[in-house]
Amino acid sequence: MNDQAHPHRIDLAIIGGGAAGVMVALQALRHARHPLQLQLFEPASTLAEGIAYATRVPQHLLNVPAGRMSALPDQPADFVEYLRAVAAYPQDDDATLATRFVSRHHYAAYLRQRLSEAQQTSVAQLEVVQQPILALRRADDGLQLQFGDGRTAIARQVVLACGNSVRPMPVAGADALPHEQVAEAWDYDGVRLLAGDDAIGIIGSGLSMVDSVLALSAAGQTGVIHVFSRHGLLPLPHAHGAAAEFDPQPLLALSLRGRMRALRQHARDAAARGIPWQSVMERIRPLGQALWQSLDAADQRRFLRHVARQWDVHRHRIDPDVHAHLRDAMRDGRLLQHRARLRGVVETEDGLQLAAHSAQDTLRHWHLGALVNATGVETRADGLRNPLLRQLLAEGLARPGPHGLGVDSAPQGDRLLDADGTAHADIAVLGSLRIGTLWESLAVPELRQQAQNAARHAVQELEAAMP
Ligand SMILES: Cc1cc2nc3c(=O)[nH]c(=O)nc-3n(C[C@H](O)[C@H](O)[C@H](O)COP(=O)(O)OP(=O)(O)OC[C@H]3O[C@@H](n4cnc5c(N)ncnc54)[C@H](O)[C@@H]3O)c2cc1C
Numbered sequence: 352m353n354d355q356a357h358p359h360r361i362d363l364a365i366i367g368g369g370a371a372g373v374m375v376a377l378q379a380l381r382h383a384r385h386p387l388q389l390q391l392f393e394p395a396s397t398l399a400e401g402i403a404y405a406t407r408v409p410q411h412l413l414n415v416p417a418g419r420m421s422a423l424p425d426q427p428a429d430f431v432e433y434l435r436a437v438a439a440y441p442q443d444d445d446a447t448l449a450t451r452f453v454s455r456h457h458y459a460a461y462l463r464q465r466l467s468e469a470q471q472t473s474v475a476q477l478e479v480v481q482q483p484i485l486a487l488r489r490a491d492d493g494l495q496l497q498f499g500d501g502r503t504a505i506a507r508q509v510v511l512a513c514g515n516s517v518r519p520m521p522v523a524g525a526d527a528l529p530h531e532q533v534a535e536a537w538d539y540d541g542v543r544l545l546a547g548d549d550a551i552g553i554i555g556s557g558l559s560m561v562d563s564v565l566a567l568s569a570a571g572q573t574g575v576i577h578v579f580s581r582h583g584l585l586p587l588p589h590a591h592g593a594a595a596e597f598d599p600q601p602l603l604a605l606s607l608r609g610r611m612r613a614l615r616q617h618a619r620d621a622a623a624r625g626i627p628w629q630s631v632m633e634r635i636r637p638l639g640q641a642l643w644q645s646l647d648a649a650d651q652r653r654f655l656r657h658v659a660r661q662w663d664v665h666r667h668r669i670d671p672d673v674h675a676h677l678r679d680a681m682r683d684g685r686l687l688q689h690r691a692r693l694r695g696v697v698e699t700e701d702g703l704q705l706a707a708h709s710a711q712d713t714l715r716h717w718h719l720g721a722l723v724n725a726t727g728v729e730t731r732a733d734g735l736r737n738p739l740l741r742q743l744l745a746e747g748l749a750r751p752g753p754h755g756l757g758v759d760s761a762p763q764g765d766r767l768l769d770a771d772g773t774a775h776a777d778i779a780v781l782g783s784l785r786i787g788t789l790w791e792s793l794a795v796p797e798l799r800q801q802a803q804n805a806a807r808h809a810v811q812e813l814e815a816a817m818p
Contacts (some may be wrong), residue, residue: 368512398466482498494777511780517724518726543567544566551722552577553576556584556725580689583689590627594626602635614631640792732758766779
């Protein structure tokens with residue numbers, strides 16, 4: 352692979368070995384009928400963890416019940432069967448296990464096991480290369496990949512599964528703070544090390560905030576935890592309840608305003624029959640992408656400006672027990688929530704001082720021992736710091752997605768679009784990078800389908816071109 356004159360040749364290159372990339376590799380191995388050469392590029396030493404499943408904190412749970420987390424669209428019970436086989440929750444029968452929100456670390460182990468099984472039975476060969484890909488360029492005979500260590504290779508098909516990027520801390524002065532007083536919420540060990548008697552500030556109030564509160568509590572935090580966000584919304588709990596029986600299709604023909612009105616009415620109707628509003632959200636869940644794609648551009652903009660936060664807390668819900676833990680902490684004064692616009696943070700003699708405007712527009716100061724950045728996934732194309740994505744955007748192999756979110760891809764299928772809007776026949780993109788095109792493109796139910804489609808497409812193209 353070192354020989355620049357004769358670069359190494361790959362049939363399918365999968366860039367990113369988080370959950371999505373591993374699902375693509377798994378599906379390509381399952382579908383291959385010829386000895387294709389597959390390579391999976393991932394700089395981390397352990398596959399399938401990415402950001403979500405790298406945590407070892409047992410209190411960090413999946414926010415989707417185990418019964419809906421199969422990596423295989425055609426085998427919906429597969430994750431539950433894995434949990435049963437490894438006796439992860441021996442006290443549960445299958446029905447209980449399917450509804451359980453299990454610890455997230457099980458998920459990466461599950462994907463690795465399924466990948467290894469597929470490797471043993473496939474005619475195709477998979478090599479895992481522990482390198483980042485820094486650039487991807489069109490060459491005469493395929494797509495040239497540039498590795499982090501300077502080597503190159505030529506691939507005939509590429510799948511971009513680069514996943515989630517961290518959003519920078521949105522407060523002036525944060526960059527100048529001592530490293531030991533700041534942590535990213537996804538640096539799970541780093542957050543645990545902050546636990547102690549001092550007050551801790553968490554910026555952001557979504558699912559990553561929940562992770563941080565749980566990790567700090569488990570690590571013995573006794574100081575108050577302050578949560579800061581502009582909107583002051585907290586994740587809402589899942590609920591067990593009967594299904595909401597209504598036809599969601601007519602929603603697609605309505606304006607954003609009409610849809611919101613109809614949804615509120617469905618929630619009221621459900622409540623009148625003792626059915627929780629969560630069942631209404633479940634009913635429209637399969638239409639997530641269609642709901643976004645059928646809004647016109649002006650209504651999509653309105654959604655992003657006025658509805659997205661509310662949508663997120665209703666759509667991305669948490670285990671009811673975790674929600675109860677947050678409520679208890681708030682009731683006891685261990686967790687304080689602030690609706691605030693952050694002004695700046697400075698180091699003081701004995702900690703940090705954070706300044707923010709409250710909802711009433713008065714400037715307040717908080718004395719803190721440390722700060723956690725829990726602002727979540729970076730979705731803006733101009734905020735992406737991944738060198739490969741920056742190179743693709745800078746050189747016109749990609750362009751920002753609708754509303755500047757992620758990178759642009761064909762609404763049907765998964766082809767990456769170049770600066771002119773032309774689809775690359777040999778580059779697929781999946782996951783959170785497709786958020787502008789699909790909106791609903793983050794969670795396993797979407798990823799497993801996208802992974803299967805991308806792998807099938809690549810394998811078919813490669814095998815069709817064989818002599
Ligand atoms: C904290 C958290 C919890 C979540 N919990 C759930 C849940 O319970 N259920 C659910 O369905 N979804 C959940 N999600 C959604 C989650 O995004 C997906 O389930 C899934 O983990 C996304 O996987 P991914 O592979 O697309 O991205 P990532 O997990 O971000 O993985 C991307 C991988 O690509 C690698 N990479 C990036 N760039 C390059 C490059 N240039 N070269 C080589 N490698 C590269 C990275 O190192 C990384 O390992 C959660 C998300 C987060 C952030």
